Amino acid sequence: MPSLDPESVEAFVLTAELRSFTLAAQSLNTTQAAVSLRIKRLEERLGQRLLDRTPRKVSLSREGERFLDPARELVNAYKRALAALSPRTIRLTLGITHHLVGPGLPVALERVGGNDPNLVLDLRIGDTRGLLELLDSGKVDAAIILRHGENRRSGERLFNERFSWFGSPDLKVGRSEPLPIAIQPEPCQVRELTVRALTRADIRWREAIVGGGAIAVGAAATAGLAIAAMARTAMPAGVIDVTQRFHLPPLPEREVVLHSNARTAASRQVLFTVARAIQTAAQPTAD
CATH class of the missing domain: 3.40.190.10 (Periplasmic binding protein-like II)
Structure with missing residues (x-):
């Protein structure tokens, strides 16, 4: 049975969830090349291809789909073991626009809670304008908001919301x-x-x-x-x-943007975990 490097497994989990080597690297506070190398070594260790890579897309292989849930459990167990020896509590205050609060939020909280038992997530739900004011005043560490035309152009685009x-x-x-x-x-x-x-x-x-x-x-x-x-x-x-039923016009997409003053790798990983869970919330059924 091959021994596994937890950091390589974590790189795989983040890349699989975020569908991006770049976002995984940002979450881990490292480089895209380093993430790619960790995953390559993991695949070689397992003798299996876990990710299918194209210039525009990262997706799970069949083996990667089977490995993802156990990999999450391994990473969470590893972090809990480390946290058991570290009594320090980490507090992260995160604002999320109420427009994105739906089925993905419980999934996000479950994943974040499993990652680090020493983390206290102080969650604030509000409108974009109010959350940005809280960010500017230092009352929240980060905010996940919708970008509208007149919003500030800074921040990190996470995905487009339909x-x-x-x-x-x-x-x-x-x-x-x-x-x-x-x-x-x-x-x-x-x-x-x-x-x-x-x-x-x-x-x-x-x-x-x-x-x-x-x-x-x-x-x-x-x-x-x-x-x-x-x-x-x-x-x-x-x-x-009900768009088709009532002959309603299509609605435009909006960018979901992360504004963050968080600097630690642990904090950034929490932010990306929450964002990815929101993005992959239950999809509606068309009428």
Whole structure:
């Protein structure tokens, strides 16, 4: 049985989760070449190809898919063993825009909690403007937000978030009736995105629910009271994509950006773990 280097296994896990050698290297505070070398040595040790690499894409091989979950367990056990000898508590205050809070968040917390029992994650949910103010004042260490046109151009792009129209499978709207829309109050960039799309498509609509935050808007859609324009990763259980059913216009993507004052490798790894779990949240079913 081959012995495995935990750091090489960790490099594989991060690259597999982030689908990027570059992001894995940033998370580990090392170089892309170093990550690639660790994974190459791991593959040679195992005698298996774990990743399929192309210039544009990194994906798991069949062997890599089988190895990923046990590899995560090995890395978590290794870190717990190290943490047992280190009584120091690490506190990371992270802000996440409420537009991204959905099924991926519990997955993120589970993964982060398993990585380091000495970590205290202080989680703040809010709007982009408020989170950036907290970052600037030093009240949060990092913030994961949506980038809109007028947002600051700094920060590290993590992925592009898709928006769509969601509603209950049982929602019915008469042909002559305006569409009931669940929407957030002003000022809200997603509200502007929603209104602009409906206006350009010349679709009659009415405010059915005005909710403070994506959770409230999603609840209205789940209850069958309205249609909501939401990020796909924040889609609540019990709703479907109703774009086709109601002939609604496509919605633009928005960049998900990490703004961080965190400097340690451990903190950066937590940030990328949370971001990747959000990105890979449950995908909705089209109507």
